[in-house]
Amino acid sequence: MRLLAFSWSHRSGDAAAREALASVPVERVLAELKSRGVSEAAAVSTCNRFELYAAGTPAAPPDAEAVLAALTELSGFPVSAGAARREGAEAVSHLFSVAAGLDSIVVGETEILGQVKSGYEAAKAAGLTGKRLNVLFQRALYVGKKVRSETAVAAGSYSVPSVAVQMAESIFGDLRGRSALVLGAGAMAELAAKHLVGRGVARLSVANRTWERAYQLAARFSGEAVRWEDFPAQLETADVVIASTGAPTAVVTREMVERASRARGGRSLFFIDIAMPRDVEESVHQLDNAYLYRLEDLEAIVAKNMEGRAGAMAAARAIVAEKAAEFEAWAESLSTGRERSLKHSEAGR
Amino acid sequence: MGPTAPTWGAFLLYAAATFAAFGYLWSKDARASRAMLVLLALGVLLHLAGFGLLLSLFWSYPENRWYLPITSFHGALSFIGLALAVAFLAVESSHRLGVLGAFVLPLVALATGAAVTWTEPTLAPLDERLRSYWLNIHPVLLMTAYAVMANGFGVGLALLLQERQIKSRKPSELCYRLPSLDELDRLLGNIVAFALPVLVLGLAVGMVWSHHAWGRVWSWEPKQTLGALTALVYGAYLWLRVARGQRGAKAVYLSMAGFACVLLTLFGAELFSGRHGYLGGAR
Numbered sequence A: 001m002r003l004l005a006f007s008w009s010h011r012s013g014d015a016a017a018r019e020a021l022a023s024v025p026v027e028r029v030l031a032e033l034k035s036r037g038v039s040e041a042a043a044v045s046t047c048n049r050f051e052l053y054a055a056g057t058p059a060a061p062p063d064a065e066a067v068l069a070a071l072t073e074l075s076g077f078p079v080s081a082g083a084a085r086r087e088g089a090e091a092v093s094h095l096f097s098v099a100a101g102l103d104s105i106v107v108g109e110t111e112i113l114g115q116v117k118s119g120y121e122a123a124k125a126a127g128l129t130g131k132r133l134n135v136l137f138q139r140a141l142y143v144g145k146k147v148r149s150e151t152a153v154a155a156g157s158y159s160v161p162s163v164a165v166q167m168a169e170s171i172f173g174d175l176r177g178r179s180a181l182v183l184g185a186g187a188m189a190e191l192a193a194k195h196l197v198g199r200g201v202a203r204l205s206v207a208n209r210t211w212e213r214a215y216q217l218a219a220r221f222s223g224e225a226v227r228w229e230d231f232p233a234q235l236e237t238a239d240v241v242i243a244s245t246g247a248p249t250a251v252v253t254r255e256m257v258e259r260a261s262r263a264r265g266g267r268s269l270f271f272i273d274i275a276m277p278r279d280v281e282e283s284v285h286q287l288d289n290a291y292l293y294r295l296e297d298l299e300a301i302v303a304k305n306m307e308g309r310a311g312a313m314a315a316a317r318a319i320v321a322e323k324a325a326e327f328e329a330w331a332e333s334l335s336t337g338r339e340r341s342l343k344h345s346e347a348g349r
Numbered sequence B: 001m002g003p004t005a006p007t008w009g010a011f012l013l014y015a016a017a018t019f020a021a022f023g024y025l026w027s028k029d030a031r032a033s034r035a036m037l038v039l040l041a042l043g044v045l046l047h048l049a050g051f052g053l054l055l056s057l058f059w060s061y062p063e064n065r066w067y068l069p070i071t072s073f074h075g076a077l078s079f080i081g082l083a084l085a086v087a088f089l090a091v092e093s094s095h096r097l098g099v100l101g102a103f104v105l106p107l108v109a110l111a112t113g114a115a116v117t118w119t120e121p122t123l124a125p126l127d128e129r130l131r132s133y134w135l136n137i138h139p140v141l142l143m144t145a146y147a148v149m150a151n152g153f154g155v156g157l158a159l160l161l162q163e164r165q166i167k168s169r170k171p172s173e174l175c176y177r178l179p180s181l182d183e184l185d186r187l188l189g190n191i192v193a194f195a196l197p198v199l200v201l202g203l204a205v206g207m208v209w210s211h212h213a214w215g216r217v218w219s220w221e222p223k224q225t226l227g228a229l230t231a232l233v234y235g236a237y238l239w240l241r242v243a244r245g246q247r248g249a250k251a252v253y254l255s256m257a258g259f260a261c262v263l264l265t266l267f268g269a270e271l272f273s274g275r276h277g278y279l280g281g282a283r
Helices: A015-022 A026-035 A064-075 A088-099 A111-125 A131-150 A160-172 A187-198 A211-220 A228-234 A254-262 A282-286 A295-336 A342-348 B005-027 B030-058 B073-095 B098-118 B138-168 B173-177 B181-214 B222-244 B248-272
Strands: A002-009 A040-046 A049-056 A084-087 A179-183 A203-207 A224-226 A240-243 A269-273 A290-294
Touching: A002 A015, A002 A064, A002 A088, A015 A040, A015 A049, A015 A064, A026 A040, A026 A064, A026 A111, A040 A111, A040 A131, A049 A064, A049 A088, A049 A131, A084 A088, A088 A111, A088 A131, A088 A295, A111 A131, A131 A295, A160 A187, A160 A240, A160 A269, A160 A290, A160 A295, A160 B138, A160 B173, A160 B181, A179 A187, A179 A228, A187 A203, A187 A211, A187 A240, A203 A211, A203 A228, A211 A224, A224 A228, A228 A254, A254 A269, A254 A282, A282 A290, A290 A295, A295 A342, B005 B030, B005 B073, B005 B098, B030 B073, B030 B098, B073 B098, B073 B138, B073 B181, B098 B138, B138 B173, B138 B181, B138 B248, B181 B222, B181 B248, B222 B248
Parallel strands: A179 A203, A179 A240, A203 A224, A240 A269, A269 A290
Antiparallel strands: A002 A049, A002 A084, A040 A049
C-alpha cells in the first residue's frame, strides 16, 4: 500500500492556508479529487487543522501533484508551501497521533476523535475508501479510544478551570442538567463558567454587587442575573458555586451554607473559590456534603498532573507506535497475498 | 474428586477475578476489566454446576427430595457466594462500573472460599423439622437479600474512599477511577431499596413458618432478633435518605452498620446456636 498525507495544522504555522482550506466543504474536496482520478482519499477538517490522506497501490501510487493542484484550485490559495508531507509509516502514525489527540493544541481532547470519524464517513459516502483506507481509519478510531482509556493523557487536566470541572465531575458525575452559581463577574469567573457550560451545566446564575456586570456576564451564557442580596437563597438550588469577587472578607459564611443545606436534601454542593482574599469561609469544607476547593488546591492538582504528563505521553506514543507498526505489517501482507489478521495481534497482547 | 470440586474451581476463578479487578483499579486497563467479567462468569457457571452436583447427591436420599441443601454452613456460604456474584453481574450489566469489582469480588471469593475450605456439605437425611417447603423460600429470600446487601457494602466502601479523596483536596489517581459520589450514592440507595423488601419478606415468611411449626410467630430467638434489627437499621437508612435527605459518609456508615448486622445474623447464630443453628453443618 502507498499512503500519502498532507497536513496543515497549528504546528505548521501557516494559518492562511489552513483557513482557506477550512472554508471548502469536505464533500467538494472529495468530489474534486475523485474527478482528478484519485481512487482512495479522506479529509479531516477542523477549525485548526486540515488533513488529507490519499492511498493507492505500489502499481498506482497516489498522485501528490494532483492532490495539491486540486486543493490549491478549490481554496484559491497556494497551499503546497505550508503543507507537511508524510508518506507510508510516518503518515500512518501521524493519523493515529491525531486521532489520539496527541497532536492537538489541548493534548488529549476528545473532540478530534469525532472529527476524524466524520472525515472518514464523508469519504466513505463519497465512495473514496477502499480496503486500505477503511482499515486505516477504523484502526485510527480504535487507537484514539485505546489511548484515552488506557493512558492518563485525556484524564490529566492541565489548567485550573479544567481541574475544577474534573473535580465537579468526581462529585456529580455527568454535569448535564446541573446548575451553577457565579459570584463576582471577573475574568476568572467567566473562564470557569465557560468550562462548566461547555460540560453541559444547564442553569447558570450570576450574582455581582454591580447589577450591570452580573447582567452582562449572565447574558453571555444565556444565564440569569441575580441581585446580590438574593444569592444566599440560590445556595439552596445550585450544585456548583464559583466565587471570585473582590470582597475583602468572606461573602459565603458557614451559617449561610448550613441554612441552605436544610433545603438541599443532602445533595452535594461544590464551592470553587478562586478569589483573593477568600470568598468562602474555610469551615464550609467541614460540613457534610459540602466541598470547598480554593485556588491553591486547584493549582496543586494542576502541578501534580503536569508531573505525570510526561509518563502518560510516553505511554500514549508507545501505543501509537505499536499500532502503527501493526498496521504497516498488515498493509505489507496485502501485497504478498497472505493477509495478516489485525484482530489477532490485538487480542494476543 | 470430592463433591465440592466444581465449587473449588469456582472459588479459584473468583479469586482470579478478584485479582483482575484489582488490576483494573490499579492500571485502568480495559483488558483487566474484561478478564474480570469473563473469569467471574465462568466461576458462576462452574459454581452452578457444583450446586447441581451437590443437589443430586443430596437428593439421593429420597426424604431430602426437592429441598435445597442450604441448611448446612457449607450450603449457606456457597449459596451466598453464588448469589453475590450474580448480584454483582446484575449491577455491573446495568451500571458498567467495573472498578466496583475490587470492592465486591473479594467478598464473593471469601464466602465461596470459606465454604470450600472450612466447611463440608452435609450429605445426610435432612432433619425432620426442616422438611418443609418453607425451607426453599425463607432462607433463599434472606440469603438473596444478604448477597445484594454485600454488594451495597462494596459500593459504600467505594463511596467512603471517594468522599475521602475529595475532602482531602489532594485527589490521587483513585479519585478519577472511582465513579462519582452522586453515582455511588444513588447506586447504594437503589441497592438497599431493592434488598430491604426482600429481607422483610424473608422475615415475614419465617414468621409464617414459625407459626406453622411451633404455633408462635415470634420467639425472640437470637437469629430472629438480629434479622429484625438488620431490617430496622436498613429501614432507618432508607427513611433518613428519603425523608431527611441524609447522604454522604454518615449515611454510608449506617448502611455498613446494617451489613454488620447481616454478618452477625449469618455467623452469630453459630455462636448463640438455637433453632437457627446450621443443623448438622459439619465443620
